[in-house]
Amino acid sequence: MYAYDRYDQAMVDARVAEFRDQARRRLEGKLTEDQFKPLRLMNGLYLQLHAYMLRVAIPYGTLNSRQMTMLGDIADRYDRGYGHFTTRQNIQYNWIKLEDAADILADLATVEMHAIQTSGNCIRNISSDHFAGAAHDEVTDPRPYAELLRQWSSFHPEFSYLPRKFKICVIASERDRAAMRLHDIGIRIVERDGEPGAQFFVGGGMGRTPMIAPMVRDFVPLDHLVTYAEACLRVYNRYGRRDNKYKARIKILVHELGAEEYTRQVEEEFAHLIDQGVEPPFAELERIRAYFGDPPFDDGPKTIDRSDPDFAVWVDRNTHRHKHDAYVSAVISLKPVGGIPGDATGEQMRLMARLAREFSFDEIRVMHTQNVVLPHVRICDLPKLWAQLHEAGLGAPNMDTIEDIIACPGLDYCSLANARSIPLAQRISERFDKSGKTERLGELKLKISGCINACGHHHAGHIGILGVDRKGKENYQLSLGGSEAEDVSLAKITGPGFDEDGVIEAVEKVTDLYLAQRTENERFIDTYRRLGMEPFKEALYG
């Protein structure tokens, strides 16, 4: 994986020093809270309901064991012994003291990590396929391109005060495991006539106005990748709406202009910028790419003793086909039954780090589904790996099942939330585990947001739940038919909302209908698409 050179390290160190200085000026009263706020936000520091929250960037979700160990140590040293992995492949700590923030950033800098641009109206941490570099179906490893864009977007002098936050995702396979088209810019690396290039999708997003990004360019040569991104951003920075925070994301600009007109403006700016020489030298991409070479894979057994049924179900559920046939990618579920989705204790983080060292060439990935991946595990090592995970409460065999719930922090932590998300996720996973239906339901993506900002991706859930405030009471709207994958679609609301018990009943009803109506090999979403909303409505409200 990528390693900092002295320049990268100096940039991060400079930022730590800058933030210390900003915090000092805030304490000395030279900065008002209004002036300090965007500065602390650009360092990932939010003020939440009960305390400061610090969000740490995990670029394209990739980290090594040393970094994961540091994340665990920070949880123990500065927080309450745990951290929360997010849908942006980052980690956040919920109980941070302002006076500790600069020290935490300094600790992170010792392991080539930071909290730069994890919030604020700037280009955020760049996300990618969590199986990048391991998946059997990728054209190439997308991470070198994500790293190139990481450097370009870090402290960008023109794009640090955008109308609104800006999220970029880079993938390199037909399968979309990163919700690429629900990003402000989604990039898919493709190959055409043997030449790699980048497809650009611009103007997707969730939030209160969900949109699927239209394609604006189906092939950008790789030696123009940064220039094209710069053109996309400049048009947005100049013309994105600033009169209304809720209409300020690029999706609104693209929607209001129309994809065609937005594209025309981008192409014009692109033609202009090509002459400005903004593209890094191509040798830089080559330099970065060299960091992402394959680890030394060994041939080995391709099958394994599956006589332990608990182990067999975990292998079936939580491993993903690798490009080397003696390996798999193994998903560590952070969704234990009744647990808080995405939470891990400091001890669990250090264990995952040790397992990565022992079984996965020191590599770890964070998934947007708030789980963790060991990307390169020898098939013959799976029993040993599973035994240790199982022992530590990290062996839940539930990837992509109804128990693998994405949930935002909700009203338990977040100052924006209208309703709680976490207790609902806990109750649903307990209920389906108890009834034994989880396995029968197969792939079923359930996503819960505690407010309209949609951090829990409810628009993209096969089943989505949105918590709202209804006359001072938590109320939950159910929606069906969303997907963040290559079959991307936005979920539709079923009808009137439910209280907490009611929405859990409702989830049970729609899944029962699916079990009764499905044809062979049909997933929940397929049955929904075939039958349409009506029978589900009938089951819920009839």
Add this chain to the structure above:
Amino acid sequence: MVEPTDFGTSPDDVQFRFRDDERVDHAAVTVDSALDQTNANAVRIEPSDDARLLIPFLDRIALVEINFPAFTDGRGYSAARILREAGYEGELRAVGDVLIDQLSHMRRCGFDSFAPDKVLDEEDAKRAFATWENVYQVAADTSLTGRRTIAQKRHGAGA
């Protein structure tokens, strides 16, 4: 309507200036007025103005003020780079809600004078201008001063 002579900063308002040529002492006019007045040599750009409209007239312009009514409105950064990319070599002045922590980015985008609404602490500003010893991106500073980006340094002068 505000008369063109009623606004714009005077040379006295400038707190930091990175040029040694003589200062323009005419009041700045709006972009619209500048397009009509062939003798205007100082222009003030508001966030919603299209800086590209000035490109045909850059030869006769000696001062462009770009106003930041609120520091959170980042359109002025694009306006500045666009003018520098078009070859504008005159004074480019950031005015309005210009704060310490925006100085280094503004400088990178081609601003070479600063007239903040509220006078800034000189020491803090000095530190802010020097925040980044190295930079990742090509911007106005790399184009104008030959400052090299990190990627260019990594790959030698010819890259």
